[in-house]
Amino acid sequence: MSHERNRLLSAYSLLVYVFLFLPVAILVLFSFNDSKDNFAWTGFTLAWYPILFANEDMLEALGKTLQVAAVAVIASTLLGTLMGFGLARLRNRYAGGIAETLIILPMVAPEIVMGLSLLLFFAQVFSARGSLAQISIAHVTFCLSYVAVVVRARAVSLDPHLEEAARDLGASAVGAFRYVTLPLLMPAVAAGAMLSFALSFDDLIVTTFNAGPGSSTLPLYLYSRIKFGVTPEINAISTIIVAITSIAILAAWRIGRRRADGRVVSMAA
C-alpha cells in the first residue's frame, strides 16, 4: 500500500518538476536560437554567448543585482528570523495582533505604492535621488515579512519544553537559543533566505523608483529593453546562471554524499 502511494506520489512530483523546468528548458533552448528574438526557432548558433560577454551594461547590471540581493538576503534573514521567532513567542494577543498586521502590510501594499512611498521618503527626508543603497533598503523592507512568516510558522510548532530543558540544564537564554532553538528553526531560516533572494533578484517596480542614474539592476535593464524584443543574449545570461547554480548544487550533493553515514546532514531536525 505505501509502495503504491509512493509511486503515484513520485510520478506526480516528477510532473511538478517538469512544470517548474519547462520555461527554463525553453529559455535555455532559445539561447541558441539563430534569430534576434524569442518567438520562433530558426536555427542553432552559439553566437549569443560571446555577444553577451561583450555586453558590459548587462553584466554590470547583473553584478549590481547580486550586490543588492546579498545585502537584502543577509539583513532580511537576520531581522526576519528574530521577528518571526519573537512573534511566535508573544502571548499577549493585543501586541501579537498588531505585530502580525504590521508584518503583513508590506506584502499587501501594491508595489507601486511601496516604490513611490520610498521615493518620496528618501527624496524628502534625505534628498536622495536613488542609489544601490536605497534599493537595498527597499528590498530588505519587503523581504523581511516573508522570512518572518516562514520562521513564525516553524517556531509555532516547536516544542517549548526543549528550550526549557536546556535552560534547566544550565544554558543561558542566548545559549539555549543558539544550540537548541536555532538549529530547529534552521530549515525555515534557509527557506526564508531562498525566498528573499528570489524576491530581490527579480524585483522590478519598487526598484524602478529607487534607482538613480547608473544603478540599474538586471530586471530594470531587461524590462526597458524588452519593449524592443527579447534578444537571446538575455536567454544566454539566464542559461549561464542556471548552469552555475546547477553545478553548485551538484557539487554540494556530491560532498554531502561523501560524508560518513553517522552525521545527519539533511535539513530536517
Add this chain to the structure above:
Amino acid sequence: MNHRHDGSSIDLERELVRYMVERRVSRRQLLEMMGAIGVTAALAPVVAACTSAGGTSPSPSAAAPTAAPSSAAPTATPEPTPLPSPEGELLIYNYAEYMDPEIIKQFETEHGVKVTETYFDSYDVMYPRILAGNSGFDLTFMTDTDVPGVVQQGLIEELDLSLIPNVKNLAAEWVDPEYDPGHKHSMPYMWWTTGLAYDTAKIKEDLTSLKALWDPRYNQHIMMLDDQREAFAAALIRLGKDVNTVDDADLDAALVLLKEQRPLVRVYSGDPIGTFKSGSIWVGQDWSGDIWTVQETRPSVKYVLPEEGGVRGSDAAVIPQGAPHPIAATLFINHLLDAQVSAKNTNTVYYMGPNAAAKEFINPDLLADPAVNPDKAVLDKLQELLDPGADLEKFAKRWTELRAGG
C-alpha cells in the same frame, strides 16, 4: 600656494568656491575630479585663473583630458573666449533602443566624456522622476507637447544655443516650433506618426480604414496601444472629431465606440513591437518607426496611415533642472544635430529626425517609405496630441472605465 607671481596673495579657498559656482560643480564632484585626474590637474585652472590678469572667466575645466590651461599666458591682444569643455560625464535617460550606441561612442571619443545611459520603458515612468526635480540626469526626452508645461514649472533648463551651432541643420518646419518658440528649452529629436499596422500574411486585403480595428473578422487578433490619448484619438478620428476635444459629449461618444471594440481586442499593448512580433496580432495601432523593427522578424507586416486621419508627434531632447553636467548635455544635443550623426541614428532606430542636412546620408529606402517618411501633404492632415492640462482628468476617467471592464 598663496602667492601670485606678481607678489600679491590669493585666497585659494575663495577661488575654489568661485570656480565651483561658475562651473556649477558640487564639492563632491570637485573631489571626484581631483581623485580621477590628480589634484594638480584639477587645481590647474584655478591656479591659472588666479594668475591671469584681470580675473576673466576660468579656462577649460579640469575634466578635459589635456589639462593644459590655455589662457595661462596673457597676450597683448585679447583672445576670444574659448568654448568651454564638457564635464567628464554625461547621464542620459532615454527609451532603450531609441539611440544608436555608436553615435554615443563617437561623442565619447570626440569629447572625452563618459556617457551612461539609463533606460525607462515609458514616459510615464520618466515624468515622476523629472517632476520631483534634481533627478540626477543631464539629458532626457519627452513628447513635444509636454514641453510648455514643464518649462512653466521650471523643470528644465534653458539651452545655451551658442553651443549648438548645428541648429542650422534643422529643417524649416522645425526652426520655430509652436510648443517652444525659438527652441529655447528643447531640441526636436525624432518625429513619428501613429497609424495602422497589419500582417499581410493574415489579412489578404489592403486595409485603408480605421474601421479595420473594429472588424469582428479579426476578433482576438486586434491590438490597441496602452495609451489613453492614442486609443481615444482613434475613436475620435473615426467620429470625425478633433483628437484634442474636451467636450464631454464627444468623449462619451468615443468611449461608447471603444467599449464596442473592447471584446474584440486581444490586448492594449505597452509593447507593440513585441506583440506584433509574437504573431498573435493581425491588425493594430502602432507608431511609424516600430514597423521596420517588426519587419526584421515578420516582414509581412505593413504600415498605413488610415484615410480618416491619424496622429503625429515628436520627441524633444531636454536638460532637466539641476543637471550635473549641463555643458556636456548641450554639446551632446549639438552632436545629435550633426548631419551624419542624425542620419546614422535614423538609419538604426528607424525614426526620422528633424534634420534637413541629414537627408543625404539617410538610407534611401527609409526616405522613400511613406510610412516612415510621409510627405508634407499627408503630414498636414494629421493631428497632434496637445497637452489637455487639467482636462487630462476627462480622458483618464473614461480610460479607467474602459479598462476596468465596466
Add this chain to the structure above:
Amino acid sequence: MRDRLGGALALPGLGWLALFFLVPLGFILIVSLGDHDRFGRVLLDSPSLDNYRSALDPVFLRPALNGLRYAAATTILCLVIGYPIAYWISRYGGKQKTILLLLVMLPFWTSYLIRTYAWITILGDNGVINSVLLAIGVTDEPIVLLNTDLAVVLGMTYGFLPFAILPLFVSIDRLDDSLVAAARDLYASGRSAFRHVTLPLTMPGVVAASILTFIPAIGDYVTPDLLGGAQTTTIAKIIQNQFLGARDWPAGAALGFLLMAATVIGSLAVIRTLRREVLG
C-alpha cells in the same frame, strides 16, 4: 517573561518596518488626502477624503474582483500542487531533501522576465503548444491561450509556487511520523488520518503558504500585464495607471489604501478562521 523576550527579539525587525515602511506609507497617506495639478504634482492646500469617496466608485469593482479571482485561484492551485510535492520531498527525499528543495528554487534564480517570456513562447499563437497542436492536426487555427485568464493564472501560479512549497515543506517536515502511524493503527483510513492528523498538524505551514501567495498575488501587477489581455485588467493595474498614466497620485494612493485595508482585514479574518476551525 516570554512576552518580553518575544517582544525584544521582534523589535529590530519591527523598528525597521516602522521606519522604512510605515513612515513612507505615511507620506502616501498624506498624498491621498490631497489633490493634483495638471502636471501631476500633489497639492495639499485643502486636504479631504474626496479621493476615498471616488475610490469607492463601482467602476473599480470589476478589476478588484478580477484581482481577487486570480489571487484566489493562484493560492488554491499553489496549495493543491505544492502540498503533495512538499510531502513527497519530506517523506521520501531522504538525504537528498536539500537538493530537491534547491531544485524547486532553481528556476527562480533566472530572471523573472525571461521566464515570463518563455511562457509567452510556450502559450503564444505561434508558440510551442499551438505549433504542436497544429502539427498533429488537432486544430487548424491556433487556440487563443495567451492574453487570457488562463495564461494569467498559469503564470501567477508558476511564479508563486515556491512561495507555497517552501513553507509547506518546513511545516510538513516537522510532522512526527509516529502520530500518523498511531492513527492508522487505530483503524483510521489513509484519508481520515490525513484529515485529522496530518493536515491540522501542518496547518501553520498551510497558513503561511496561503499568506505568502494570496496576499502578494492581489497586488501583482507585472504578470497579469505581460500575460494578460484586454479583458483581464486587475485592480493593481488600475492603481498603477492612476499614478503613472493619469498622473493622479492622490487617487492612486486612496485606491491603494482601500485595497490594502480590504486585504488585511480579509486575510486576517480568514487566517483566524482557518486556525480556529482546523486546530479546534
